[in-house]
Amino acid sequence: MSPNRPRNAAQTRADILDAARRRFATEGFERTTLRAIAADVGVDAALVIRYFGSKQDLFATATEFTIELPDLSGAEPDEIADMLLPRYFAVWEDDHSFLALLQAAMTSRVAADTLNETLATHVAPVLKAATPDHAEQRIAVTDAFVIGLAATRSVLGNLPVADLTRDELRRWAAPVFRGLLVGPAPT
Amino acid sequence: MTYSFCVTTTRPRNASQTRADILSAARRRFGAEGYERATLRAIASDVGVDAALVIRYFGSKQDLFAAAVDFVIELPDLSNVDPDEVAGLLLPRFFAVWEEDEKFLALLRAAMTSPVAADALRRVFAEQVAPKLIAATPDNPIPRIGLMGAFVIGLATTRYVLRNPPIASLSRDELSRWAAPVIRQLLVGPAPTS
Numbered sequence A: 001m002s003p004n005r006p007r008n009a010a011q012t013r014a015d016i017l018d019a020a021r022r023r024f025a026t027e028g029f030e031r032t033t034l035r036a037i038a039a040d041v042g043v044d045a046a047l048v049i050r051y052f053g054s055k056q057d058l059f060a061t062a063t064e065f066t067i068e069l070p071d072l073s074g075a076e077p078d079e080i081a082d083m084l085l086p087r088y089f090a091v092w093e094d095d096h097s098f099l100a101l102l103q104a105a106m107t108s109r110v111a112a113d114t115l116n117e118t119l120a121t122h123v124a125p126v127l128k129a130a131t132p133d134h135a136e137q138r139i140a141v142t143d144a145f146v147i148g149l150a151a152t153r154s155v156l157g158n159l160p161v162a163d164l165t166r167d168e169l170r171r172w173a174a175p176v177f178r179g180l181l182v183g184p185a186p187t
Numbered sequence B: 001m002t003y004s005f006c007v008t009t010t011r012p013r014n015a016s017q018t019r020a021d022i023l024s025a026a027r028r029r030f031g032a033e034g035y036e037r038a039t040l041r042a043i044a045s046d047v048g049v050d051a052a053l054v055i056r057y058f059g060s061k062q063d064l065f066a067a068a069v070d071f072v073i074e075l076p077d078l079s080n081v082d083p084d085e086v087a088g089l090l091l092p093r094f095f096a097v098w099e100e101d102e103k104f105l106a107l108l109r110a111a112m113t114s115p116v117a118a119d120a121l122r123r124v125f126a127e128q129v130a131p132k133l134i135a136a137t138p139d140n141p142i143p144r145i146g147l148m149g150a151f152v153i154g155l156a157t158t159r160y161v162l163r164n165p166p167i168a169s170l171s172r173d174e175l176s177r178w179a180a181p182v183i184r185q186l187l188v189g190p191a192p193t194s
Helices: A009-031 A034-041 A045-052 A055-062 A077-094 A096-105 A109-128 A135-156 A166-182 B002-010 B015-037 B040-047 B051-058 B061-068 B083-099 B102-111 B115-134 B141-161 B172-188
Strands: none
Touching: A009 A034, A009 A045, A009 A055, A009 A096, A009 A109, A009 B015, A034 A045, A034 A055, A045 A055, A055 A096, A055 A109, A077 A096, A077 A135, A077 A166, A096 A109, A096 A135, A109 A135, A135 A166, A135 B115, A135 B141, A135 B172, A166 B141, A166 B172, B015 B040, B015 B051, B015 B061, B015 B102, B015 B115, B040 B051, B040 B061, B051 B061, B061 B102, B061 B115, B083 B102, B083 B141, B083 B172, B102 B115, B102 B141, B115 B141, B141 B172
């Protein structure tokens, strides 16, 4: 398609991953085709398969994100939100892989399971180190709060919370993180 | 064509049932495919009618979407309510919207991929939810209701759309007990100082 476009493998791989994130985010996992992604980049579907394998493999690579959460064991309760929020902001606001996964997960079981698995394996163990009891309930509701903030600020983008500065959000979210993770258990 | 003709002639129909069937099919399509990709033709074919009939009943795709996700959240008057009772008054209404009505989840799923649907969700929040919540707040209404909206959407997303096992497996009662202090803190708790 573009014989006059200079290509190198690394750039082509990056272009394919960008196109895949856009397609998976807006069309979901099931309806997205390797052919459409390849066409977006101007390459052949066979090249996409050669680079990334199956559609599921490509999805996994395109939506793979790293969330670097700090060690919360021994953290002061008042400091937990300040330790967590900058890491969450980095994922919500700067990482297209996470947003593509969240959007795809709204309409796709495969994508939802991938996101649930990431929460279970990468997020839950870190949060658990902060909890004094009822780890499962505390983490479940904390994850709901975090996903809600990500969805309303970075995907929907038109609700009142999207207008808050990071600092305002941090100040209002801090008591919630504190209460959920280390506050008294409800009776 | 022949097939759909046979379907429409052999299936007993009345207008109100057909309207209800079209609205159900529309919610499924808009929820699963998003606003832009769902077509009137596909919705009509799910019900076994012609796209022209859908247009006659509902107008444009945007009109059909508005009708399919048109819902009323009955929130109580929260002015002068004891701070300890706010969450207990709100949570049953939230559960009703999440669990007894597929319209909200269809709207939420569509909103995550479509500006048209996101705008419809924003209107529901601004017109039906925000005024009721603001009546409960002692100060700083915007951050308080902003974070409340995020929390409610997060609960709906993780429990009903993602079906994340840790939160989907909680009973209503258990989830209410853990969510109530968050709602209390956000709406009526002390404003942060630093």
